[in-house]
Amino acid sequence: MPTSKDLSAAVDACCRDGRLAEAAALCRALLREDPRHPEALHRLGVLHHLGRDYVAAARLFAAAASSGHPAAHGDLAVSLMKAGRPEDALAQFRKAHALAPQDARVGYNLAMALLAAGDLREGFCLYEQRWHLKGPTPWVPRWDLFWDGRPLDGGVLLLHAEQGFGDTIQFSRYVPLAAARGARVVLAVPAVLRRLVAGLDGVDGILSEGERIPAYAAHAPLMSLPRIFRTGRDTVPNRVPYLGAGQEGSAPTSGARGPIRVGLAWAGRAEDPDDAHRSLPVERLAPLLALPGLEFHSLQKGAAEADLDRVEGGGRVIRHGESFGDFADTATVMAGLDLVIGVDTAVVHLAGALGKPVWILLSADPDWRWMRGCAHSPWYPTAHLFRQPALGAWEPVLADVGERLKAALAGHG
Numbered sequence: 001m002p003t004s005k006d007l008s009a010a011v012d013a014c015c016r017d018g019r020l021a022e023a024a025a026l027c028r029a030l031l032r033e034d035p036r037h038p039e040a041l042h043r044l045g046v047l048h049h050l051g052r053d054y055v056a057a058a059r060l061f062a063a064a065a066s067s068g069h070p071a072a073h074g075d076l077a078v079s080l081m082k083a084g085r086p087e088d089a090l091a092q093f094r095k096a097h098a099l100a101p102q103d104a105r106v107g108y109n110l111a112m113a114l115l116a117a118g119d120l121r122e123g124f125c126l127y128e129q130r131w132h133l134k135g136p137t138p139w140v141p142r143w144d145l146f147w148d149g150r151p152l153d154g155g156v157l158l159l160h161a162e163q164g165f166g167d168t169i170q171f172s173r174y175v176p177l178a179a180a181r182g183a184r185v186v187l188a189v190p191a192v193l194r195r196l197v198a199g200l201d202g203v204d205g206i207l208s209e210g211e212r213i214p215a216y217a218a219h220a221p222l223m224s225l226p227r228i229f230r231t232g233r234d235t236v237p238n239r240v241p242y243l244g245a246g247q248e249g250s251a252p253t254s255g256a257r258g259p260i261r262v263g264l265a266w267a268g269r270a271e272d273p274d275d276a277h278r279s280l281p282v283e284r285l286a287p288l289l290a291l292p293g294l295e296f297h298s299l300q301k302g303a304a305e306a307d308l309d310r311v312e313g314g315g316r317v318i319r320h321g322e323s324f325g326d327f328a329d330t331a332t333v334m335a336g337l338d339l340v341i342g343v344d345t346a347v348v349h350l351a352g353a354l355g356k357p358v359w360i361l362l363s364a365d366p367d368w369r370w371m372r373g374c375a376h377s378p379w380y381p382t383a384h385l386f387r388q389p390a391l392g393a394w395e396p397v398l399a400d401v402g403e404r405l406k407a408a409l410a411g412h413g
Contacts, residue, residue: 011043023047038069045075052391054082065092073099074106077113082365084390086372090117104132115368120236123368124227137162139188140219147218149181149228155217156204157183161190162221165327166346168193169353170369170379173242174225176201186214195328196350199244236378241355245328245335259295260412262405263334263351264317265342267304277363277391278344282307282314284394287402288341289313293409297337299330299347339408341401344370352380359404361397364388 007030014023027044030037045060061076077092093110100106107129114123136143139160147157157178161168168189179185179202189197191208198206207213220228231237266280282304289296290313298305301321308314320333330347331354334340340351340358344367351358360383362370370377370385377383386397 007039007043011047015047020047020050036063036067038064038067038072041067042069042072042075045072045079049075049079049082052082054079054391058083058085070099071096074109077109081113081116082391084364086113086116089113104129108133112368116366116370116372118233118371120226121230121232124224124231128224128227137221139213141213142219145216145218146224147178147220147228151181152183152217154182154184156186156214158186158188158213158216158219159225160188160219160221161193162223164346165190165193166344166349167223169196169243169327169346169349171222171225172197172200173237173353174222174229175203176242177229177237178202178220178225179204183218186216188213192326195326196243196331200242233378238379238381240381241353243331243350243353245331245354259293260339260405260408261295261297261337263297263299263337263340263342263347265299265340265345265347267300267307268343268345274363274367277365278367280343280361280394282311284398285314286312287398288405289316291402291405291409293412294405297333299333299340299342348383349380352377352383355382358383359401360385361394361401362387364391364393 007026010026011023014020014026024044024047027040027047030040031044034040041060041064045057045064048054048057048060058076058079061072061079065072065076073092074096077089077096080086080089080092090113093106093113096106097110107126111123111126111129114126137160139158159175159178172187175185175187175197184204185202186205186207187197187200187203188207194206194208197203205214229237264285266282266285268275268279272278289311296317298308298317298319298321301324305319305321308317308319323333324330327346327350331350334351334354334356337356340348340356341361342348342351342358343361344363348358348360358380360370360377362385364387366387369379375385377385386400388394388397
């Protein structure tokens, strides 16, 4: 009988060549000989997960875990989350962490599950495990000067962006809190966010890619600030707006009794591994675009905006993509809107930070920051969350949005 090592090598070879059916057949053949073979159960579970059959994957991972496979609890948790069973997933993440407390990947996954469950204190503490997986950011030459929140008495505190644009927008709210502890805050952000965050209270200086990093007394990534400030679900600093729209450029305008102006964002970055779940196929917008009394504005740019050409009603959407040089330009357009509707991208974070009414359309397995089972966000008081009942089920989400738009139109007249 093949060893676990032999099976792994054979399945890996099949997967590299795209022969997934053959890889699954190898696992099943071994399971006919030994139905409790832990590696075969685990590898077959991985293949089902890759095929988005999360229920079958969870069943196989559970069998692998009961057969003693060391990684199965963590993988079971991930499949349970995708299958819409977050409470069971959290229990499995905790088991995986208890079995391997030094495993940074396991700790990181538990952190995200805790944050999704609304346990921000414990979640943000474990979230620091990400640095064992990704290493320091390029902004920071001296990782040893990590800020612990102590007063700096006028010393320079370098706060630096990490991960996506939306993350920077969301956690830049902590800059004034850091400045209030006596720090001269220098904020390092991507150039496309520079003008947007320039007006944040407490910013002493801003730098972007390629600029000289000044000497500093301490530094911190923006997404470590919730842990430093001991943020809990009831203590999120959520006064809005904390960002403002610039005065340059032009915003949409209409008369007092004109149409309701609605911004739309339906697509994220295609290279994001979860984009297939979070982005909305542009064709699904057609029923919304058919509603009278609404003036639609695209908050996309490039190919995503051009896709409106193949949608019924896409021609009535006012397009701004060519005018968007950075997020300050997007903020200027948003300033003239009554409502923003979008999937989980930086655009909805921007709307929330500007204090705009924003309706956020979420996958059944959303990012941790949107938590689970709630219609409102502690991070953005002007946001309403619309959730898929199951992965890929956009129809009920858009039906709900359509009914709420009709109600808004009735009240607007």
